[in-house]
Amino acid sequence: MTDNAGNEQAIRKLKPGKLVIASHNTGKVREIQALLGPYGIEPVSAAALDLPEPEETGTTFVANAELKAMQAADLSGLPALADDSGLCVEALGGDPGIFSARWAGPDKDFGLAMRLVHEAVEAKGPDAGHDAHFVCALALAWPDGHVEVFEGRVDGALVWPPRGDKGFGYDPIFQPIGHDISFGEMDPDAKHAMSHRADAFAKLVAAAF
Numbered sequence: 543m544t545d546n547a548g549n550e551q552a553i554r555k556l557k558p559g560k561l562v563i564a565s566h567n568t569g570k571v572r573e574i575q576a577l578l579g580p581y582g583i584e585p586v587s588a589a590a591l592d593l594p595e596p597e598e599t600g601t602t603f604v605a606n607a608e609l610k611a612m613q614a615a616d617l618s619g620l621p622a623l624a625d626d627s628g629l630c631v632e633a634l635g636g637d638p639g640i641f642s643a644r645w646a647g648p649d650k651d652f653g654l655a656m657r658l659v660h661e662a663v664e665a666k667g668p669d670a671g672h673d674a675h676f677v678c679a680l681a682l683a684w685p686d687g688h689v690e691v692f693e694g695r696v697d698g699a700l701v702w703p704p705r706g707d708k709g710f711g712y713d714p715i716f717q718p719i720g721h722d723i724s725f726g727e728m729d730p731d732a733k734h735a736m737s738h739r740a741d742a743f744a745k746l747v748a749a750a751f
């Protein structure tokens with residue numbers, strides 16, 4: 543994984559001012575705003591601008607992050623940051639992966655999505671491992687079409703039953719390596735010190751600030 547996936551050119555710096563957070567997931571928006579906290583950026587949410595939720599037609603995290611960021615930058619006339627992320631389970635060949643949000647169905651029911659993941663692993667039999675990782679691709683796009691992408695990852699294992707209600711999405715069934723609590727049980731600051739999103743964010747900060 544490269545520090546600046548998809549772009550070998552010079553990195554463009556982000557100037558202080560408004561930045562659109564091109565996501566319709568409130569859990570993510572909260573985390574991205576917390577990560578941006580120290581950098582003098584004025585976050586503007588996609589909801590505040592009434593931006594549409596684009597169809598995620600890409601076949602990779604990077605492609606979907608780019609598509610979301612470029613659409614938001616184009617429509618708003620401001621730089622925009624998008625996040626495409628998901629849970630990849632080794633025993634399931636990387637599923638749900640880029641389909642992580644879609645496994646929760648139209649009602650965004652992550653109780654259902656977590657159960658589907660658990661049942662799919664159970665169906666593999668007693669020898670199926672529980673290794674899993676989260677991936678995050680952050681795309682930073684400008685209205686002129688310039689875009690840069692940064693990827694992060696955190697490794698861990700699935701746990702069952704779900705534990706904790708501090709995070710969002712699949713957090714209650716994911717326990718990062720070296721810890722005995724799930725992301726759902728972890729304080730936000732602790733998750734931000736090790737998550738896939740924090741890993742990608744550190745690369746973005748190193749490049750763009």
Ligand SMILES: O=c1nc[nH]c2c1ncn2[C@H]1C[C@H](O)[C@@H](COP(=O)(O)OP(=O)(O)OP(=O)(O)O)O1
Nearest residue numbers: 565566567625626627628629642643710711712713
């Ligand atoms: O830290 C995380 N903790 C738990 N679950 C997570 C995390 N990060 C991603 N995930 C899961 C849930 C999310 O719904 C899906 C991403 O899907 P993804 O399309 O990137 O986001 P989304 O549709 O929820 O919002 P949006 O596209 O408007 O940013 O993976």
Ligand SMILES: [Mg+2]
Nearest residue numbers: 567598626643
């Ligand atoms: Mg999405």
